[in-house]
Amino acid sequence: MPDTDHPPHGTEPGSSSSRPAGKITRLRLIAAIAAVAVIALIAVLLTVSFNPGSNSNQAAGNAEGTAEETPTQPAPTGKAPAVTYYKQTPPPAGSPLEKVDPLELTVKNEPVGTTLDKGTVGISLEATDLADPTLSADNATMVKLLKDSDDTVLRFGGNAVDRRFFWTSSGEALPAGYKGDKAHPARVVTPADLERVATLLNATNAKISLTVDLGHYDPDRAADMIKNASRIFGKRLLSFTVGNEPNGFAYTKLRPATYGSDEYIVELKAYANAIHAAAPDVVISGPGVYDQKWWKPFIDAELPQKKVLSFHNYPLYSCKDTKSEGFPTVPNLLGEGTRQRAAKYQQHALDAAKAAGLETWLAETGMSACPGSNQTTKTHATALWAADYALNAARLGITRLGFHSSMATCKGGPPMSVICSGGAYLKPNGEMAARANYFGMAMVADLAPGKFLNVDKKGGGMGNSYALKNADGSTTVVIVNENDPEKAAQTEVSLKLPGRALRGTMTQLSGPRLNAQDSTVIDGDKNAPVPAAKRPTVPGFSYGSDTQKFKLTAGTVTVLNFSY
Template sequence: MRRIAVIAAIAVVALVAVLLTVSLNANKAGTAQAPVQDTPVKPAPTGKAPAVTYYKQIPPPSGSPLENVDPLELTVKNEPVGTTLNKGTVGISLEATDLADPALSATNASMVKLLKDSEDTVLRFGGNAVDRRFFWTSTGEALPASYTGDKTRPAKVVTPDDFQRVAALLEATNAKISLTVDLGHYSPDRAADMIKYASKIFGPRLLSFTVGNEPNGFAYTKLRPADYGIEKYVTELKAYADAIYAAAPNVVISGPGVYDQKWWKPFMDADLPQKKVLSFHNYPLYSCTDTTSDGFPTIPNLLGQAIHQRAASYQQHALDAAKSAGMETWLAETGMSACPGSNQTTKTHATALWAADYSLNAARLGITRLGFHSSMATCKGGPPMSVICSGGAYLEPNGEMVPRANYFGMAMVADLAPGKFLNLDSKGGGSSNTYALQNADGSTTVVIVNKNDPAKAAQTEVSLTLPGYALRGTMTQLSGPRLDAQDSTVIDGAKAGPVPAAKRATVPGFSYGSQTQKFKLTAGTVTVLNFSY
């Protein structure tokens, strides 16, 4: 009996050990357990809070009663989404003919400042001009008679000397460049010559080249016959890629640079010798005539959740397609609206809020580069959606480059420290979107895009729960007087980039050593908060 009891006891111990092992393994593999934290939460501090200077927001307007906004409740989780924000994510897209503009120079202080304020940016050159009015030559050829433009959009010759001038600008501002070659005038050899010089002159600052701009529209715009489609494009693409690879084998090809997703897979499947990146174009406000559509360019549509979600859905399709092919995804050309000319949204403070929100949402999804399409033309009469424009009389630019409202939204994102996007819970806040990042130094950045109208809405009460006990909390803020105000957007009260991180004031009402922070935010703002523990 004693022997049987001993054996039974041993069996029980073994069974317990097996069950414990199974339980531990199940916890490791299960989906219901709490997420593993990347960094342990430090204990709450016991010392005295240091003296600080609080950030002074521009207050709401006085006078008429203001509309109350539901309080915003935020909880930042120590759960990485799986995507990151890097320097150089947001950039500026320009017409290829702008390469010939002398204002793109390291000696142009206004241009240098704009690129420095947008931090490690990428200048992408393409647009409709590249296949119509852009002529590359390295041998001093004159502009062919077949290259025609008009008074507002003249044809231009671009040479290696222009590349040298732009290269000096990139060097002075730590910027990079992406080029588009002319597919409208079929010439693989000329394109190869252009990228050969670009590779030598720009070196590692040259990120990629694209063959043609929006070739999916070539039949419609009569750059190709009516039967031109994907099959003929891929044949031409292959000829260009082979010629360019022979001349500059280390340059990446990005494409197809279209607004029709049916063209994505044929580009990705094409047998090209270069490393490939999927790039596409998107303008969320797409309806130019139907005033009842939520895609018609109005401020409520621009800042509405319907457009926010539609843009995110389209971008996710591109990301899924690229992921299946093991490729990076770039949104090479974008802007508020596909409709030409001025509309209710252009040049307004609303575009600054949209640009910041659109950039952050794209980056959170996994888009690694995006370019806001712009122009070097004059502010007077020039493209009203451009993030930058030149001083001077109409059609007489003086090269003094100035930012528009949407530039400041872009600059707020460009200034952010690189980090991993974190999950967060968000409730209330009226019309607002929120983002959180875990930075390399262990701090947490929270961005609140408050899209409520500052002319009508009261300040939003915010309750923010952090993943740690905050010892320091700083703030920088983009603001404006009304959603429809033009040329009135400022950052920290000035028409410049954000105040340097080390000099930023403290979040109003900051609670030293607490995981919960409570404060109020003025409507119509993009607020960047950083908390260290």
């Protein structure tokens, strides 16, 4: 366009024209003002168009729970790329489908203040399992299970540690007083066993936490064990705990009936000081109990390297009262009452630990404290529960939790264990397999690290949802659909995201019925989720939209990832 402060063609500045001089001056002034206004307007438009993030990225300095500013994202103008859509398992043929209220989710750009990290979910084993040759890099099935559970933590403790576990680094025989039975034998553990376990940790990038024997009082023996463990495991050794559930020692006759937290603290200090002298860099976690009253004495005790408050919790606690909400049934397991009760207990531990500047671990957990089989064991419902339980604990702030397990046989072995061995009863062959609850754990273990975000939820029947903001800016949404796939129709989902998604992928855990045993699969197979880069697209994905609508089959754990 012509310069607006120039006269018309044929008229030079300062020359005479047919217009009177006063009018020309006024016209030039008006034209100049108009030019400045247009230039200013263009500058504003250019700033908006080319600097959409000029007021964004303030999240790093925000307080916990406050909204992060989101860059203005223009709608994409290109054509959506060709994709392959995820084919989820449909409801069983002929199912008496019951309608489920639509699920409305809104992911807010509001950090909860907690994070999910690799290694949050792990496996808890008996201390005597350290002597099991199956725990070796030479065992391909064990290596696969640990790799599929992604940078996991193996915790060794359980009832065995204070009853039938004997450590020696000098070749001593098992003392006569250590008793076991055919299903739970007493065992000697040596440095050679730790070196074998270290090969497994190195092969799978796993870490380890140990418990030392307090049942047979011997601080020097415990110090020798942790000294050797520190040398062998190095930085893979996260912590040690003194005794397993010492709050129950009076009941199990490992101590006199008068034994309480005061006596425990005296013994704990002797152990902690002896171990610190032998292995000064190793962290102590504790007290590893199921009684809340024992937390404060541990917190208040003067102990070297005290950095972790650890506790145990089994939400279904009632083994005889069939009418109790704590009795192990599928409705109780997936019930909101059980979820809230567990969350409340965990929050008490978190509050106590935070006030003392300690990290919080749920070192030993499982669905039920009752031994043997019940309505919940080995069922698909346990997979849904494990995923939701782990995610809710992590969202609250629990940084590590271990699902208690066994190396015993699948046939006749503890039915709540996440893993088990092939072979006849009491004759394990070392071919390790996963149970349903393992797959629920694996779905969480596979998630990329991220910050939990607030999610508004409405409808959807039974289930819970979670969201994470990942380091690459993408959003992960996990939907745990606890409706019974044998009865419930697919749920219509409307998901509002904090940005316009250019890509959306999906992986899913599923099963035919809540009470189906050993039938849980991930992406149609008994394996870990499909690698993130190879995952298909969310069915019905709307390219460039911040609202996604799709259907989900009941009885599933669905992980969605959206990039912008």
